[in-house]
Amino acid sequence: MAKVGPPIRLLTAVPICDGHDSAISTINLEFIRHGIEVIYLGYHRSADDIARAAVQEDVRAVGISSYNGGHVEFFAQVIRRLKERGGPNIGLFGGGGGTITHDDEKLMLKSGVSRVFFPGTPLEEIVAFVKKQYGGMRQGNGVVSQRGDDHALAHELTTALNSARPSRMPKRSSRNQRPRVIGITGPGGAGKTTLIDELVLRYLKSDPTLRIAVLSHDPSIIGSGALLGDRAAMLYCQNDRVFMRSLASASRAGGLAPGTERYLDILFQQPHTRAFDVIFLETVGIGQEAVPFGTGLVDQTILVMSPDYGSRLQLQKIAMLDAADIVVVNKSDLSAAKTASTEIEQRLAFNGRGQKLVSTVAKRHRDPGVDELFRLCTPHGGTGVPPMQRTQHGRDARATGTPLA
Numbered sequence: 001m002a003k004v005g006p007p008i009r010l011l012t013a014v015p016i017c018d019g020h021d022s023a024i025s026t027i028n029l030e031f032i033r034h035g036i037e038v039i040y041l042g043y044h045r046s047a048d049d050i051a052r053a054a055v056q057e058d059v060r061a062v063g064i065s066s067y068n069g070g071h072v073e074f075f076a077q078v079i080r081r082l083k084e085r086g087g088p089n090i091g092l093f094g095g096g097g098g099t100i101t102h103d104d105e106k107l108m109l110k111s112g113v114s115r116v117f118f119p120g121t122p123l124e125e126i127v128a129f130v131k132k133q134y135g136g137m138r139q140g141n142g143v144v145s146q147r148g149d150d151h152a153l154a155h156e157l158t159t160a161l162n163s164a165r166p167s168r169m170p171k172r173s174s175r176n177q178r179p180r181v182i183g184i185t186g187p188g189g190a191g192k193t194t195l196i197d198e199l200v201l202r203y204l205k206s207d208p209t210l211r212i213a214v215l216s217h218d219p220s221i222i223g224s225g226a227l228l229g230d231r232a233a234m235l236y237c238q239n240d241r242v243f244m245r246s247l248a249s250a251s252r253a254g255g256l257a258p259g260t261e262r263y264l265d266i267l268f269q270q271p272h273t274r275a276f277d278v279i280f281l282e283t284v285g286i287g288q289e290a291v292p293f294g295t296g297l298v299d300q301t302i303l304v305m306s307p308d309y310g311s312r313l314q315l316q317k318i319a320m321l322d323a324a325d326i327v328v329v330n331k332s333d334l335s336a337a338k339t340a341s342t343e344i345e346q347r348l349a350f351n352g353r354g355q356k357l358v359s360t361v362a363k364r365h366r367d368p369g370v371d372e373l374f375r376l377c378t379p380h381g382g383t384g385v386p387p388m389q390r391t392q393h394g395r396d397a398r399a400t401g402t403p404l405a
């Protein structure tokens with residue numbers, strides 16, 4: 001069988017103060033249909049958010065859909081931010097109906113935009129452009145810039161994924177550099193991503209020096225495209241202390257991707273000054289049989305469920321209910337939530353392992369359930385790693401886990 005090369009990775013977004021996401025949603029689907037991996041950042045996104053995400057995701061190019069005006073300046077700003085963040089080789093293209101004029105286009109091309117698409121352009125033409133422009137080898141990867149750290153790590157991850165080396169169990173570099181790995185899993189639509197974002201907010205507020213990584217998985221079939229859309233639901237992960245990478249499962253069953261272990265390995269080996277304190281590992285939406293993390297991959301496992309899992313009998317079939325350290329019933333404002341919590345509580349009591357049950361409404365700001373979950377994730381304050389083992393950056397002396405403002 002012919003070897004399938006890595007897919008083209010693109011990031012798409014809609015600018016700040018613009019909610020016209022219908023065109024980009026259609027274009028995203030067309031990209032995926034043609035084997036392209038699309039990291040979709042969503043709408044109302046700043047130039048800085050776009051550049052940070054593009055660099056961390058190590059994409060070949062950014063596609064922007066802009067309808068509300070200000071595009072000449074906005075596109076130019078994205079290019080400036082990409083350069084500042086160590087991604088000058090990341091291309092930029094886009095469109096935006098009749099709002100972008102041909103005179104604007106001239107200015108945009110001058111500022112470094114590769115191409116502007118106008119109304120009436122067939123989608124195949126856009127796909128053909130992307131394949132031709134970004135399908136080959138990238139030029140000059142070894143760019144180092146002032147804030148090139150994310151860029152260097154992002155590129156290391158890409159290289160690791162494309163190498164033939166098989167995955168192995170990740171090794172933590174030393175006792176003093178011990179990121180806490182929190183595995184978050186559960187069925188699609190339970191609210192895993194929103195919950196992670198809220199936990200990230202609490203971690204960021206708990207310690208001004210803390211650094212967090214998020215590895216987020218979405219499903220894909222090997223050789224085909226994928227929509228990696230978790231970033232669109234993330235607000236607080238758009239922060240310079242958070243490094244997020246989206247992975248396509250590429251036919252690996254069980255919730256993770258072929259490169260997950262290698263990625264973790266690399267995140268563990270980051271130099272002292274930019275070591276991560278906490279790593280979130282978010283799986284694909286899983287089915288009843290999946291136990292994604294096996295043994296030893298994560299320090300703590302959280303299963304996120306929504307109250308609508310069906311009858312009580314269904315609970316007997318969910319394998320993760322035996323393996324999780326914490327079970328979260330998210331969307332606990334729904335009418336079925338009370339019954340769900342009671343049924344799951346009984347199921348966990350039957351296991352007799354002291355597993356915790358928490359009810360959350362992750363979409364609600366300052367939700368007390370998420371606060372409780374955060375406390376369970378940080379048994380020793382801060383990262384959750386005992387202070388004796390957290391000696392890097394002198395952070396062990398800091399009082400962490402402070403209440404949220």
Ligand code: B12
Pocket residue numbers: 012017018019020021022023024026027063064065066067068069093094095096097098099117118119120121122123126
């Ligand atoms: C649909 C629409 C809406 C929908 C948006 C739904 C959604 N979720 O996207 C709704 C009704 C919600 C809406 C609201 C508003 N809208 Co409106 N909207 C439109 C409309 C009619 C069509 C846009 C569209 O989706 N077209 C479908 C796409 C597929 O067609 P296309 O543009 O031809 O796309 C091609 C190319 O442009 C290009 N392309 C586009 N994007 C990209 C991206 C990439 C990466 C690539 C490669 C190519 C590409 O490729 C496509 C393929 O051929 C336009 C008018 C227009 N004709 O453009 C106004 C328009 C954009 N809206 C306008 C306005 C003012 C508003 C509102 C402010 C109205 C109000 N007062 O509330 C709000 C703002 C909403 C917000 N939060 O930003 C104005 C903007 C004026 C301006 N910038 O000066 C417009 C131009 C209408 C007008 N003439 O006044 N809107």
